[in-house]
Amino acid sequence: MIEFVLGGAGKPQASPIPNGFPGSAGLEVPGTDVARARQMLAAAGHGRGFDVDFTFPAINSYGADMSLVAQRLQQDLGRVGIRLRLQPATFPVWVQQMRAAQLPMTIGYYAPDYFGSAQYVNFFGIMEGTPWFTRAGGGNLSSIANAELRGLLTRALAAPEGEREAAFQAVARSMMGDRIILPLLSPDLVIAHRPGLQGVRYSTCCNLPLAEIRPR
């Protein structure tokens, strides 16, 4: 996926909490096991696979072309019999359908507002009151809610400095266990500048703080 979409300029990500953020260290990225996937599908009564409408925004986000991601997903899932019917949509149409929980499957992106993991939990966590709980159909099927997630988040936010990493790791593992939000890739950011400039740096919230850039 990373080679196909980003030309290799990216990294896999294990949980909805991105690489480098509190709680992301040491998490295992799921491997590929086509045979086991087929077995699991057969055991669930889908031995011949099934079809899924896959609506996605036809945009390029941080270098990741969603059309390419969708095509790669179609190829990968096709190997186990899951047939995606790709339906590109403009961004506003996609958002409207997604917020109305009309999409059985989709892809999206997220860029942080600050350096902190709680924003990812409050957005992607499958618990009452979060956007993705509603978008995943939680309004009609409240049983998908992750009962322990809110408690884990509260403990992580209250944890002292030395324990915060472990606390957020527990949050991340809990989110991974939901198997509803599946991280695909984390694009590398490449910033090039002339030697005569200083102050060029990446910022998690601003990408590139222009006000700090000046000639040497």
Add this chain to the structure above:
Amino acid sequence: MVLIQRLLLLPVLLLGIAAVSFGLSRATGVDPVIAIVGERAMEDPAVVAAARAQWGLDRPVAVQFLRHVANAAQGDFGTSFRTRRPVGTDLAERLPATLELVLAATLLGTLVGAALALLSARWPHGLLDQAVRGFASAGVSIPVFLAGLLFLWVFASWLDWLPGPGRLDARLTPPPVWTGLLLVDAALAMDWAVWRDAARRLVLPAAALGWGIAALVARLLRATLIEELARFHIVAARSRGLSEGRLLLDHALPNAMVPALTLISLSFATLVAGAVLTETVFAWPGVGAYALESAPTLDYPAIMAVTMLGGVALALSGVVADAGQAWLDPRLRDR
């Protein structure tokens, strides 16, 4: 009189265009607030309500339309949802780039098309005529984006004769803006490095766009020239010893150009708001690219302004075509 009538009808035409584009935009059923506040902020009802109030989207649709028309009549096309700037400012920046491209394409297409038509009509049914007709067929058949990509591949990549996409080399400083037309502004500032670069970068997109115009002009003009050359006054002039060149240029061409003028004017007007594909292939920062960026985000003010710009261009092209025809054909001046 006809010209005056056309100009008086222009506001009615624009009102119709505004109504249709407004209606079609709203008919998508997608909430335009999404484009304004973004995906995450849509989860906050207070933000959504504030955005609707600020952008007038909380008013009834009919009121929104009437406000838009009233503002547009005063030259205010609203603020772009996407750029957050007045649409008029966006268009003022973009329009010169498109005008420069379309003017160059129209001029190139007209000159090449007329030259080919003259050669073709001079020696009809010969090898040259066949070649011209083949060129014309290719020009109307090959999509403009494919022509653009082919030209880029051949002349910019393979032969390296001309630069690639973009209006100006990023390492050059643009000249002060007087007209917005890079060639004119660079000449006024006597910045010949910029002028040369801008001129070289204009060749390929103008050729891609102009090929279609040249094809249409060549086809039409060839047919009308052959008709003209068979008329009695040409036969009479030929019998008095006029050269074929003078017959073609002085006697046949002015009459044959009358229908071609309408074609050229319409082509120009259509391209003002419609050179989307060429501007995309060549990364040309014009109105077409602006429309392409605005449409997927449902940027209503921008979409409507570009549509109305296209309408104005088409209406004015009719006026220009009529004036040109009256100049060429004195019989039309009495109208």
